[in-house]
Amino acid sequence: MTDVLTPVLTAGWGDDRAWTLEAYERRGGYQALRAGLAMSPADLTALVKDAGLRGRGGAGFPTGMKWSFIPQDNPKPKYLVVNADESEPGTCKDIPLMMASPHTLVEGVVLAAHAIRAERAFIYVRGEVLHVVRRLRAAVREAYEAGYLGTDVLGTGVNVDLVVHAGAGAYICGEETALLDSLEGRRGQPRLRPPFPAVEGLYASPTVINNVESIASVPAIVRGGVEWFGSMGTEKSKGFTLYSLSGHVRRPGQYEAPLGVTLRQLLELGGGMREGAELKFWTPGGSSTPLLTAEHLDVPLDYEGVSAVGSMLGTKALQVFDQTTSVVRCVLRWTEFYKHESCGKCTPCREGTWWLVQALQRLDAGQGRPGDVELLLDLCDNILGRSFCALGDGATSPITSAIKHFRDEFDAGMHTPSRELFPPERSTAWARPLEGSPA
């Protein structure tokens, strides 16, 4: 039995000047690199596979298996690309990781590059986080100077070059094939699969794309081993992970725990809901994961547990909303986001999100027409599974789940604006507790 919180990635974040190489090495940083580079690429891949690390960016695909898909008989260069385009609404784990401890990611990059025999790696970081870009660039510079990057790393004959690449503002570039197009200097639009990136990725060469947290978990796995990693988490969802608590809670923030912790446990640690508040709805892993309610407080937050109740673990972005919040207003705003970020490549998403916004705006304004809720469900039915990539699918999640749990609020949108039912000023961070609300 492990403790409720298990700081591994976060362990050094409170250290003085934690972002520097000196601070990272003081905690044993880059020890795993020596051990990992002494292993063969196949053994290193097998270690991560056996450990059971699954992608921390949303889809949960086994990381080691992804690495093993790289065809090593392909004569083209292999590439490693880190997806640091953290943009899923509610998701806020990779940015603080790279801000506080960029070397954890750099060490993971060198290990992963070795495992897939890549000599070039890229960190594609969203552009809207200037200080994180600074910290990453400085960490890469320090790692080159220390011989952890570049030619003949630590005298092992392994070569790894790493470029920090800042994006320019496009949620869709978090989709891995759109990210590759963007990294090739094009509009960020997703690619048809197959071929999968493992076979034809960056520059049509074998490419692994992994989330920041996935790669940053690799040094600890190399150091701790399969049994150590598996001593945390559940049978099919192994290890530690970052849960990001936000919204109407007393202590929002990053909570690093074994997979399988529950929202009830995390809310208790976070001091509970804010004064006078009760939980109304929440996302388990960003806005693209169907909403859950108070009845799901004890669902294990692992890949299996959350999908068993019809949602997805996603990015573990736990956005918590209390009873002052209009679900119609929230769903409208998320849908406006998907409409804005739709890349325009496929019709169901490009046109569908536009029509979704029209109907939701009417309902939010209390001017809904009879049949608008059915229209929304019908539109979602025509987008889900018919769009080119997961953005369209994700756009339907908040709508269908909100109608399932809060149909009455949508029906009220036929006659009453959401701002009258749920005055927005009561939801703000500076709102006073409601009179007569539960203590």
Added chain:
Amino acid sequence: MTTSHLPGDPGRPLAEPVDAPPTDAPPLPETTLAELRELAGRYPQPRSALLPMLHLVQSVQGCVTSEGIGACADLLGLSAAEVSGVATFYTMYKRRPMGTHHVGVCTNTLCAVMGGDEIFQRLCAHLDVGNDETSADGAISLEHIECNAACDYAPVMTVNWELFDGQTPDSAIEVVDRLRRGEPVQATRGATITSWREAERVLAGFEDGLVDEGPAAGEATLAGLRIAAERGWQAPPFPDADRTPTAEPVEAPSTGSGTGTETDPRGAAAQADTARAQSETEVAESPADVEGGGSDD
């Protein structure tokens, strides 16, 4: 990205025409052209440098100019139309001259609910601008932005893409007023504010020496770590633990600031020690679902 492909959207203007003439943009000097070539040389294929190159163009000329598009196209062997197609896709590229500072207010759902909508409205009124417009004195360009990955600090604002956490309407107005007066302003998790153009240069790929300013982490970032320290919770020790510094007991962390002077009384807030007994969770047996998920892996 732009929404120019979406018809009839009353809320947002269509994108500027790609040949909109920039005003007062200085010509690109030879040093900039040399830096553009340097960026192209960092990648196995030069076109990969196009996004950084456009960031650099903005940093010199204040927006993506037709001249800048032409320069990138010439260097990469592309047509101006191909470069324009990229420049108009991404929201961070501006086709009109920007103010000295770019102020972004997150109005995605969580920040909006927590007060981002009110902050944005108050700033619009205070600066007498609408979305994506620049104040009359040229100091501030205001834009409502999407989720900026700081939700545990909601509501969040950015200045030149530096994070200003936990804002209120009053604090946001104070920040922009200080910027307009030319007073020094430091981000809550970041460096002293320079200018939008200087920020764009860093994004393009050139360090500015400010990396060591600001903390490693804010209070919310350390919330779980502090509770773990209070309760003596740790990850299982590494097998090599007795030979490494990480085997030392976890001490209550500082905020990790460059100066190491900050502490937060909230960090010591005692919580009822009820959670430990529930630390074992039952594993729901269900088929592994590795499909779908959010749009970033």
